[in-house]
Amino acid sequence: MIPRLMRYRAGASPLAIAALLVVAGAATASDQRPNIVLLVGDDHGWDETGYNGHPHLRTPVLDEMAATGLRFDRFYAAHPSCSPTRGSVITGRHPVRYGTFAPGWSIRPEEVGIARILGEAGYECGHFGKWHLGPVKAESPTNPGAMGFDAWVSHDNFFEMDPALSRDGGPPEVYPGEGSAVVVEQAIRFIGEARRRDKPFFAMGCFGSPHEPYSGLERDLALYDDLPEAYGERSFRLTSNETGDPTTRPLDEVLRERYAEITAMDRAIGQLRLWLDEEGLRGDTLLWYVSDNGSPADGAVTSPLRGHKGQMYEGGLRVPSILEWPERITEPRASDVNAVTSDLLPTLCDLLGLTHPDRPIDGVSLRPLIDGEVATRPRPIGFWEFQVSPPPDRRAEPYIDPGLQEGTTPLVKRMGGLITRDFRNVRIDEVTEQDFDGPRAFLDNHYKLVVHERRGVEPARELFDLRDDPAEEHNLIDEEPEIAEELGQQLRDWQASVLRSLTGADYR
Incomplete structure (x- = not known):
């Protein structure tokens, strides 16, 4: 067992820890x-x-x-x-x-x-x-x-x-x-x-x-009239409130x-x-x-x-x-x-x-x-950005009728020329190895493993001790290989549980 490292056990009931906490709290919960x-x-x-x-x-x-x-x-x-x-x-x-x-x-x-x-x-x-x-x-x-x-x-x-x-x-x-x-x-x-x-x-x-x-309202804008001049030397691209299209403006x-x-x-x-x-x-x-x-x-x-x-x-x-x-x-x-x-x-x-x-x-x-x-x-936190683009051999079927996914409430920001937004969700009946791809992280009480990965690109890994290094400046991946390996396996087990849910198994 690696010190200070919590384990995510995919073989146990996924609700085990949370259920225990609920049971423990139920007896003392106020009326x-x-x-x-x-x-x-x-x-x-x-x-x-x-x-x-x-x-x-x-x-x-x-x-x-x-x-x-x-x-x-x-x-x-x-x-x-x-x-x-x-x-x-x-x-x-x-x-x-x-x-x-x-x-x-x-x-x-x-x-x-x-x-x-x-x-x-x-x-x-x-x-x-x-x-x-x-x-x-x-x-x-x-x-x-x-x-x-x-x-x-x-x-x-x-x-x-x-x-x-x-x-x-x-x-x-x-x-x-x-x-x-x-x-x-x-x-x-x-x-x-x-x-x-x-x-x-x-x-x-x-x-x-x-x-x-x-x-902003004038009274709120006035509070920030005197931001440092250095901000005015930088610019950012964002949406124009006037046109709804992208524009570039000074940072201040x-x-x-x-x-x-x-x-x-x-x-x-x-x-x-x-x-x-x-x-x-x-x-x-x-x-x-x-x-x-x-x-x-x-x-x-x-x-x-x-x-x-x-x-x-x-x-x-x-x-x-x-x-x-x-x-x-x-x-x-x-x-x-x-x-x-x-x-x-x-x-x-x-x-x-x-x-x-x-x-x-x-x-x-x-x-x-x-x-x-x-x-x-009591257990780590998993983060994951699933790769939206499906593999070439998979044609994703809409989970919900697209007509029911059409939005109605307008907003300022245009997208594809529209001021409303539509939604989507897709059926994924089987899991492939490629489905594990995507940027992800696994956070223990001390350590955080970050995996940078896009489909078809060799993944890069970073390990940080957030208690000692909250700014994530010192990559410990070579200094603490056992911790990185253990967190990586826990992350993989957690992803497997998540992907099983994605297939709709939880609804059956």
Whole structure:
């Protein structure tokens, strides 16, 4: 046995550890049913908060939450891009298990998500903002309603000012206002209705910020008028808010708008917290903020972490996360335990004494961590970007009728000349050796193995001890070959489990 190295045992039941945690927690779970609010940022990187030492950003609300609640210092997105990570939040499973390979790939209708589980337990469930797991229109088999939400005011993808959103699957309507404020306004309206029905609520607010193209209110832009002049010497290519097409702009202008979006999102979170407080709900409301992936390249210029969105380095995967629950988390704490977006579903199930689906779950319950009972994670975290292009000998059949995958809600950014987005998912009935390809990583309590691989290209491997080397500067692949080999085998075993799920085996 290699010291400090956890083992992923594919031969054991994939639910074994998580199930044990659920059973252990069920006996001590409180009879109370807390209200739950889950907030998700879009492309918000780990360092882009005041409490994590950002040199410019003003995030007073997140800073206060970090100072009074449970701050996760090593929290990860399950994937370095949005749709896959959002699927992990809903299901507790790695997105490759159900074919959400990349942005614009839908979830599968057979997946059982957190809203369905909570709804069956008596919760009123609502989704507001960015969905990005399939069209939000009524006939879509993967809209929020199909995934268990009772109500939704949502967008197929991301949005800016004055977003066009679909209410409960209806035609898109423009909701005037700053995007994050609109999300919170709709969430508050839903919570108020749930209270009038005397129902506990689960409200999921998914912001369109700070995803590009960037924009901002004048009062927020003014906060960043004096960024360092050196930023103006660099430029970045991104989407024009005026045309929806690519443009190149000076970095100082880009960051001014990006930071304004983050500050506006922070303020909207504050408005929700204040409302919960005024309504006497905050004490027994579990409020959890996470992001869906790390900063894009333009936003990563100040980060002490290596890499950015789309990469398996820390800058692409590590994200801010804070949990507030005043009646249970009575003292401020910071956690150094690895956690991931896939943990949300098993954690909420454990806290409420509920069971999750009898299929492989990649997340683990963080209830013991919330209660201050553990200092390490019980098993590693796997990350994987499945290679979307099929091998030449495989013709992938659509998993869902393409007509049902056509989006309706417009956005600023054009793609192929369109301002709406369509989705896809494909059937993969048999696994080939090539299916194991793709950039991937396996994260233990100390070590992280990163495999860089594209189809037809010789893979390169890196090994980092993140406790000693958080910036991933020192590759230990030659110094610690046994650890690299062991992690590599565990990664391979985990991939085999994931690919079995991808064939639809979990649904049979």
